Structure formats: structure tokens, C-alpha cells
Amino acid sequence: xxxxxxxxxxxxxxxxxxxxxxxxxxxxxxxxxxxxxxxxxxxxxxxxxxxxxxxxxxxxxxxxxxxxxxxxxxxxxxxxxxxxxxxxxxxxxxxxxxxxxxxxxxxxxxxxxxxxxxxxxxxxxxxxxxxxxxxxxxxxxxxxxxxxxxxxxxxxxxxxxxxxxxxxxxxxxxxxxxxxxxxxxxxxxxxxxxxxxxxxxxxxxxxxxxxxxxxxxxxxxxxxxxxxxxxxxxxxxxxxxxxxxxxxxxxxxxxxxxxxxxxxxxxxxxxxxxxxxxxxxxxxxxxxxxxxxxxxxxxxxxxxxxxxxxxxxxxxxxxxxxxxxxxxxxxxxxxxxxxxxxxxxxxxxxxxxxxxxxxxxxxxxxxxxxxxxxxxxxxxxxxxxxxxxxxxxxxxxxxxxxxxxxxxxxxxxxxxxxxxxxxxxxxxxxxxxxxxxxxxxxxxxxxxxxxxxxxxxxxxxxxxxxxxxxxxxxxxxxxx
Amino acid sequence: xxxxxxxxxxxxxxxxxxxxxxxxxxxxxxxxxxxxxxxxxxxxxxxxxxxxxxxxxxxxxxxxxxxxxxxxxxxxxxxxxxxxxxxxxxxxxxxxxxxxxxxxxxxxxxxxxxxxxxxxxxxxxxxxxxxxxxxxxxxxxxxxxxxxxxxxxxxxxxxxxxxxxxxxxxxxxxxxxxxxxxxxxxxxxxxxxxxxxxxxxxxxxxxxxxxxxxxxxxxxxxxxxxxxxxxxxxxxxxxxxxxxxxxxxxxxxxxxxxxxxxxxxxxxxxxxxxxxxxxxxxxxxxxxxx
Numbered sequence: 001x002x003x004x005x006x007x008x009x010x011x012x013x014x015x016x017x018x019x020x021x022x023x024x025x026x027x028x029x030x031x032x033x034x035x036x037x038x039x040x041x042x043x044x045x046x047x048x049x050x051x052x053x054x055x056x057x058x059x060x061x062x063x064x065x066x067x068x069x070x071x072x073x074x075x076x077x078x079x080x081x082x083x084x085x086x087x088x089x090x091x092x093x094x095x096x097x098x099x100x101x102x103x104x105x106x107x108x109x110x111x112x113x114x115x116x117x118x119x120x121x122x123x124x125x126x127x128x129x130x131x132x133x134x135x136x137x138x139x140x141x142x143x144x145x146x147x148x149x150x151x152x153x154x155x156x157x158x159x160x161x162x163x164x165x166x167x168x169x170x171x172x173x174x175x176x177x178x179x180x181x182x183x184x185x186x187x188x189x190x191x192x193x194x195x196x197x198x199x200x201x202x203x204x205x206x207x208x209x210x211x212x213x214x215x216x217x218x219x220x221x222x223x224x225x226x227x228x229x230x231x232x233x234x235x236x237x238x239x240x241x242x243x244x245x246x247x248x249x250x251x252x253x254x255x256x257x258x259x260x261x262x263x264x265x266x267x268x269x270x271x272x273x274x275x276x277x278x279x280x281x282x283x284x285x286x287x288x289x290x291x292x293x294x295x296x297x298x299x300x301x302x303x304x305x306x307x308x309x310x311x312x313x314x315x316x317x318x319x320x321x322x323x324x325x326x327x328x329x330x331x332x333x334x335x336x337x338x339x340x341x342x343x344x345x346x347x348x349x350x351x352x353x354x355x356x357x358x359x360x361x362x363x364x365x366x367x368x369x370x371x372x373x374x375x376x377x378x379x380x381x382x383x384x385x386x387x388x389x390x391x392x393x394x395x396x397x398x399x400x401x402x403x404x405x406x407x408x409x410x411x412x413x414x415x416x417x418x419x420x421x422x423x424x425x426x427x428x429x430x431x432x433x434x435x436x437x438x439x440x441x442x443x444x445x446x447x448x449x450x451x452x453x454x455x456x457x458x459x460x461x462x463x464x465x466x467x468x469x470x471x472x473x474x475x476x477x478x479x480x
Numbered sequence: 481x482x483x484x485x486x487x488x489x490x491x492x493x494x495x496x497x498x499x500x501x502x503x504x505x506x507x508x509x510x511x512x513x514x515x516x517x518x519x520x521x522x523x524x525x526x527x528x529x530x531x532x533x534x535x536x537x538x539x540x541x542x543x544x545x546x547x548x549x550x551x552x553x554x555x556x557x558x559x560x561x562x563x564x565x566x567x568x569x570x571x572x573x574x575x576x577x578x579x580x581x582x583x584x585x586x587x588x589x590x591x592x593x594x595x596x597x598x599x600x601x602x603x604x605x606x607x608x609x610x611x612x613x614x615x616x617x618x619x620x621x622x623x624x625x626x627x628x629x630x631x632x633x634x635x636x637x638x639x640x641x642x643x644x645x646x647x648x649x650x651x652x653x654x655x656x657x658x659x660x661x662x663x664x665x666x667x668x669x670x671x672x673x674x675x676x677x678x679x680x681x682x683x684x685x686x687x688x689x690x691x692x693x694x695x696x697x698x699x700x701x702x703x704x705x706x707x708x709x710x711x712x713x714x715x716x717x718x719x720x721x722x723x724x725x726x727x728x729x730x731x732x733x734x735x736x737x738x739x740x741x742x743x744x745x746x747x748x749x750x751x752x753x754x755x756x757x758x759x760x761x762x763x764x765x766x767x768x769x770x
Binding site: 224253256257260261262265290293297300302319320325 | 594603604607691693701736
């Protein structure tokens with residue numbers, strides 16, 4: 001009886017694809033190996049014949065188009081259209097004596113980890129030579145570990161590197177925040193980590209402390225989930241290690257459950273929990289977007305007005321600011337891509353500003369940060385492919401990805417950077433560091449991008465980590 | 481003073497829980513239908529308010545004037561078409577049908593409005609509050625929601641005891657076959673009860689959208705709280721719903737005061753305790769369990 005039902009339910013409910021382990025998975029794996037072997041042989045043969053032949057390189061792209069993380073993938077369609085129009089993708093790339101056509105295959109994770117595994121397997125089965133993925137640990141970790149298991153090159157972004165590294169078996173993060181263990185062989189990524197959050201937020205705290213005589217009590221709103229617990233464990237120690245003279249006193253609001261709707265008890269803690277019963281004038285968090293909205297409106301109702309709110313994971317995208325309305329004024333967060341940076345596409349030479357303006361002109365609404373990182377995924381893929389002799393040799397491609405060093409839409413990225421400054425150095429081979437800037441939400445202006453005014457825009461107010469990006473706004477207290 | 485604040489904040493949250501639960505209580509009390517799509521209906525009301533109010537040029541605050549009558553109509557139609565057909569079969573069918581409705585609604589909303597969070601913009605009013613004493617701040621919006629809950633329950637009480645249709649609803653709820661023998665068109669009566677239930681859930685959905693952000697899948701969490709309110713207060717008792725809501729709110733605030741992780745847990749413990757000690761609920765009649 002159960003045998004009659006199970007195969008049908010496996011096929012019928014897409015979300016359940018992750019359960020397809022066991023014998024079927026083994027067969028799939030065998031098929032993949034056989035197919036890739038055959039392809040590699042074909043490619044070798046064609047190269048040996050020394051004539052200008054043609055072939056196809058397939059690049060898989062996995063992102064959360066729908067579901068809770070859909071905001072991250074909002075610009076995907078536009079970015080892919082731009083990428084496909086660029087010369088390598090439109091005309092092909094010559095490697096050795098073969099001209100390869102580049103094909104991008106897109107897959108949606110529905111913001112679910114098990115679907116991410118399933119679509120990655122589908123991409124591998126359809127013969128992808130490399131897979132790129134973006135947006136949050138829930139997407140990138142399942143994709144990266146599946147690729148590692150099947151020995152397929154993979155490049156990830158928009159995930160704190162600590163979370164990504166910790167996703168591989170045998171790899172972990174030391175208490176000092178260093179990469180421990182043998183890293184992945186087929187994976188690489190670019191983004192930043194917990195020290196960069198500290199390096200972006202703390203200089204803003206310092207300036208507000210001088211400006212408004214704010215005290216050094218820092219309210220921490222970290223939920224009881226993967227991101228929240230990681231921040232709870234590492235954020236305060238990282239700040240204290242990087243800024244030993246800061247003298248910050250961290251007040252933990254408690255490990256609340258995601259989607260809690262009432263925060264009056266946490267707000268009470270922040271109002272009186274500082275040293276000597278003082279209010280926490282500084283505020284930091286890493287919540288889900290709806291939880292931040294509930295918290296922030298209730299904080300206003302309960303008259304808790306921190307002098308500066310520096311938030312992580314929320315207020316990244318304009319939709320968050322529109323939802324909060326006037327209460328989003330002067331909330332600060334981090335930005336890994338802005339149209340105000342002096343960077344340009346390595347594929348077309350288009351500037352970051354023109355790129356964002358084109359997005360807005362195409363009717364997609366205000367520019368979003370993730371457009372830059374998604375664009376760079378494909379730039380980096382090209383950089384790596386230019387260095388290999390055979391694009392179907394997976395180890396070669398993976399190795400090339402892990403040693404890319406180039407300038408593109410997200411600025412200079414070096415996947416094997418050596419530096420005494422831990423914020424610039426690669427924690428391990430294959431990890432490139434983006435240097436974020438601090439931004440504040442303020443009413444928009446026609447003078448920003450593409451002469452279009454939006455109700456709320458991000459203004460660059462702190463460039464402590466990346467002096468190349470000019471300031472275009474003044475840091476102001478969240479509640480003056 | 482801290483304890484007073486816990487009670488006040490708990491009562492304010494409780495007002496919302498009561499408003500949210502009274503439609504569920506009514507549907508169960510009269511139609512004997514456990515509406516698993518109750519939470520999703522509230523979310524739909526939120527979406528209708530968000531996307532209708534700019535088109536009709538009405539401010540978010542007053543969107544309920546349009547959405548509530550619309551939902552009353554919707555309630556009558558859904559009851560007469562979908563839910564009545566399943567009641568005619570057996571109680572399990574209604575469970576399956578409302579569960580199916582819930583899945584369909586969530587996915588339709590995802591398809592139409594994406595997974596982006598939405599909220600009903602009422603301007604700077606959302607952040608304002610009344611400050612009666614040192615640490616006590618009472619949000620105007622929460623106070624208005626509590627007042628709305630009391631008014632709705634009061635109006636329902638009057639409607640059910642004084643009006644002809646109200647008495648008919650009670651008669652059908654007490655004994656459907658006897659009421660039918662006396663000439664009552666129970667299908668129409670059910671439709672009216674569902675209309676009232678949908679109207680109150682629309683009001684609750686709009687209140688939720690003003691207080692926080694909602695997404696297509698936000699209905700489930702609130703449905704759980706609504707069930708707890710109905711069980712704590714007692715099935716079929718309107719004032720029990722208000723007391724149940726406030727009791728749940730205060731229990732959650734009390735738990736949160738001890739440790740924020742205990743906020744939801746404390747409410748669940750109260751729910752289990754009531755279920756163990758007084759299974760008919762604080763205001764329920766033992767016979768209503770049968």
C-alpha cells in the first residue's frame with residue numbers, strides 16, 4: 001500500500017523533492033558521473049582535432065524568486081537580461097580553439113532549503129558546468145553543499161562567509177572568528193562577515209556618541225534562529241576585540257521566537273537595562289522583516305527612542321522602508337552595492353550608477369542592493385572561464401574560481417587575498433571580501449539615481465571600510 | 481508599577497486576540513464548523529484593504545468601512561456555496577474543505593501579491609501613545625482595537641438576544657432539527673452567522689495590518705492563538721472570548737517578563753492548564769462540549 005502511494009507523492013508535491021534520497025539518488029549520481037565523463041572526453045577529442053569547433057557551457061543560477069526571500073531576487077530578471085546582452089553571452093567565448101556558447105539556466109528555490117537541493121540536482125543532471133547562487137544561508141548553503149557532494153564548481157554570494165563556511169562538513173569557525181578545517185574543493189563565495197558588520201556599525205555609533213552625547217549601552221535584538229544566535233554569540237565579542245577602547249555595554253533583549261507580535265517586555269528591558277538603569281541609546285539587530293516592523297512601531301508607541309539604530313538583515317530593500325513609512329527615517333544599515341560607488345561592469349564597462357538608473361528606467365522601481373551582487377556572479381564566472389583550458393574540467397573551473405582577482409560591479413574582489421588586515425584578507429582560499437558601507441534611510445531626492453525621486457532612499461553616510469565610495473549624506477541621529 | 485504595565489499591555493494584546501477569535505467562536509458555536517481558513521481570511525482582508533484603499537482614495541485607517549461589508553457579503557456567499565455543501569456531508573469534510581481553502585488562499589495571495597510583507601499605512605498615528613503614568617504607555621491603535629473588540633462583542637450580544645434573526649441563530653445553534661421543524665430556513669441562518677463571522681475577521685485582519693506586517697502565510701500563527709482564546713474563554717460564550725483573549729495576552733506578557741523566550745510558551749501553558757482543569761473553558765457550559 002505504502003509503495004503505491006510514495007512514488008506518486010514524491011512526483012506530485014514539488015516541495016518534497018528533497019526526500020528523494022536512497023536508491024534513486026544513487027542512480028542520479030551515477031548518471032551524472034557518466035554524462036560528465038562522456039562530455040569531458042568529447043571536449044578533449046575536439047580540442048585534439050585542432051579545428052575551431054563549437055560547444056556549450058551551461059551555467060546554472062539558483063535564487064529565491066518566490067517565498068519569504070523573494071525581495072532578494074527581485075532584480076534577477078533584469079540582471080539576467082543585461083548579462084545575456086553582454087558580448088560574451090551574446091557572442092560566445094573562445095577557450096583554446098573552441099568557441100563556446102554560454103547558456104544560463106535559472107531555477108527558483110521558493111525560499112525553501114529542500115527545494116534548493118532539488119533544483120541544484122536538476123541543474124547538475126542537465127549538465128551544468130558551474131552553478132552560481134545568491135541570497136541568504138537558506139539558499140546558498142544547500143546549493144553549495146550539493147555542488148560539493150557532486151563535485152560541481154559553485155559560486156555563492158549574499159551570505160555571511162562564516163555561515164557559508166560552517167555549512168561544509170569538517171569546516172567550522174574558531175571563537176576568534178577564523179576559518180577552521182579543510183574548506184570546500186569546488187566552492188567559492190564573495191560577501192562579508194560579522195567583523196564587517198561591526199566595522200560598519202561601530203564608527204557610526206562613535207560619531208553619534210560625539211554628536212548627541214549618547215551613552216554606550218547597546219540594545220541587541222537577536223531572535224532565537226540561526227542568524228540571531230550566531231549574532232548573539234559573536235557580535236559583542238567581535239566589537240570588543242576590534243574596538244577595545246569602545247567600552248560598549250551590550251544588553252540582550254532575549255531570544256524571542258520569530259514572528260512574535262508583542263515586544264513590550266523587550267522594549268522595557270532596553271529602556272531601563274543599561275548601566276545604572278539608563279536607556280540603551282544604540283540599537284543593533286538581525287530579525288525577520290515583519291518582526292522589525294512590529295518592534296519598531298511598538299518602540300515608538302512605548303517611547304523608546306534609541307539615538308541610533310543600526311540594523312542587519314532588514315531595511316536592505318526599499319519595500320521595507322515603504323512599509324515602515326516615516327518611522328524608517330534615519331535607520332542605518334549596511335550596503336554591499338550602491339549606485340554611488342566608482343565601480344563598473346567588467347563585461348560592458350557600464351557604471352554602477354548607469355546600471356541602477358537602467359533598472360529604474362525599465363520600470364522595476366527603485367534600485368536594490370542585490371542587483372550588484374547578482375551581476376558580479378556572472379562577471380566572476382567569465383573571469384574564471386577565461387583562465388581554464390577546458391571549461392568542462394570541473395576541478396580546473398573550481399580552481400580558477402577560487403583564484404579570481406578582478407575589478408567589477410561590486411568593486412575589487414580577490415578570492416585569494418593575503419593581507420595583515422583581517423577585514424581585507426580571504427579567510428580561506430576561495431572567499432573574496434566585499435567592503436560594505438553604512439547607509440541611512442532618508443527621504444529620496446531627484447538628485448540621486450537617474451533623476452527619479454522615491455519616497456525613501458539609502459544615503460551613504462559612513463565609508464569607514466571603503467573610502468573609495470564617497471559619502472552623499474550626513475549621519476543623523478535616528479531619533480534626534 | 482511593572483506588574484500593572486504587564487497587565488495593561490497584556491489586556492491591549494488580548495483585545496486583538498478577542499477580536500480575532502470571536503468569528504471563529506461564532507462559526508463553531510452556530511455552524512459547528514472549525515474554520516481552518518479563519519487566519520487566512522484575516523490576511524485576505526488585510527490585502528484587500530492595502531490594495532483597495534488607494535484605488536478608492538480612502539485612508540488606510542477608514543478602509544474597514546469598505547472591507548467589512550464586503551467580507552460580510554463574501555461570508556454569506558462562501559457559506560451558501562462551499563461550506564454548506566460540506567456541512568451536508570459530514571464534519572470531517574468541513575475540516576478538509578476549510579483546510580483546502582486555507583492552502584488555496586495562501587498560494588493565490590503568493591501568486592498575486594508575492595511574498596513581500598505589507599502593512600496598512602495609517603501615518604504617524606501608529607507610533608503615538610497616551611502616557612498616563614511613569615512607565616506606562618498606551619498605544620492609541622491598541623486601545624482602539626481593544627475598544628473595537630468590546631464594541632463588537634457588545635453589539636453581537638445585543639443582536640443575538642434582542643433581534644429576531646439573532647434569536648433564530650441561537651435557536652438553530654441549540655437544536656438545528658427542532659428549529660427546522662418550526663419553519664426556520666437554517667441555511668439562510670447559517671449564511672447570516674457566517675457573514676457576521678467574516679465581518680469580524682475582516683476587522684481583525686485590518687487591525688493586524690495596522691499593528692504589524694503581514695504576508696500570505698501570516699494566518700497560521702494567529703489561528704493558533706484564536707483557538708486558544710476560544711478554548712480558554714469557553715466555546716459559544718461571547719464574553720468568554722473577551723476574557724480568554726485578555727487572559728492569553730496577560731499570560732504571554734507575564735512569560736515575556738520572566739524571559740522573552742517564554743512569551744508564547746506562557747500562553748500555551750495557560751491554555752493547557754484551562755484544558756486540564758476546566759475543559760469547558762472559563763465561561764463555557766459543560767453541555768456545549770457534547
